[in-house]
Amino acid sequence: MKKLFRNDAFQFLSLSAGVTLLIYAADVIKGMIVARTVYITLFDVLDIIVAVSIFIGLFQVWVKPATIVK
Amino acid sequence: MRAGLIYVIIAFGLLAASFLKEKERTQEAIRATIKILYTILPVLIFVFVLMGVIQAYVSRETIAAILGEQTGVLGILYAELVGSVALFLPPAVFPFGGYLHDNGAAYGPIAGFVFTAILIGMTTLPLEFKLLGKRFTMARNILTFIIAFFLAAFMGVVLG
Numbered sequence: 001m002k003k004l005f006r007n008d009a010f011q012f013l014s015l016s017a018g019v020t021l022l023i024y025a026a027d028v029i030k031g032m033i034v035a036r037t038v039y040i041t042l043f044d045v046l047d048i049i050v051a052v053s054i055f056i057g058l059f060q061v062w063v064k065p066a067t068i069v070k
Numbered sequence: 071m072r073a074g075l076i077y078v079i080i081a082f083g084l085l086a087a088s089f090l091k092e093k094e095r096t097q098e099a100i101r102a103t104i105k106i107l108y109t110i111l112p113v114l115i116f117v118f119v120l121m122g123v124i125q126a127y128v129s130r131e132t133i134a135a136i137l138g139e140q141t142g143v144l145g146i147l148y149a150e151l152v153g154s155v156a157l158f159l160p161p162a163v164f165p166f167g168g169y170l171h172d173n174g175a176a177y178g179p180i181a182g183f184v185f186t187a188i189l190i191g192m193t194t195l196p197l198e199f200k201l202l203g204k205r206f207t208m209a210r211n212i213l214t215f216i217i218a219f220f221l222a223a224f225m226g227v228v229l230g
Contacts, residue, residue, distance in 0.1 A: 062095065
């Protein structure tokens, strides 16, 4: 459990959910604006993020440091 | 066709080619990809939440007043300062920059923000000190801030 709380991904996701829910509790419309912004922006850039991650993954295994140094 | 879709097609095409050439290396590449996504996505989501909070609580007029066309040099300086301390990974900088632009920020301040968010790391200073030394770190960050200012101002003039 301690390991989970120290995990960066868990911290960022918890913070994101916490902030969104807090705002939603204070003002439903503003909470929906926050959620909508996250949804739209995430799905707008997700394809490029996945593609770039694949490029980097392939680069890491196919291009060795020695080649870069050369 | 969306640019993102083209990138995805190319990425999966390369992955397929890699798989045909060497299965084990491709599996290693997929594991590396998952690790990268695991690192990036939570931070990105958090940045998008921040964007949503700004969208909900800060009016377009306020953003334009601080970072708009008429703010000139000050707008660029404000944007650079925000970029310097922002805890943004590079993939998050551009969506945030796009959001600022859609909400009234001018190109000069956006360029200043992007340059400093990517190139300057106030929060990573201790690590940079440790790995590259104090002199290099101070010189790099200060020079970057100054050069970024002139580049951003030039971009503001060129892009209007």
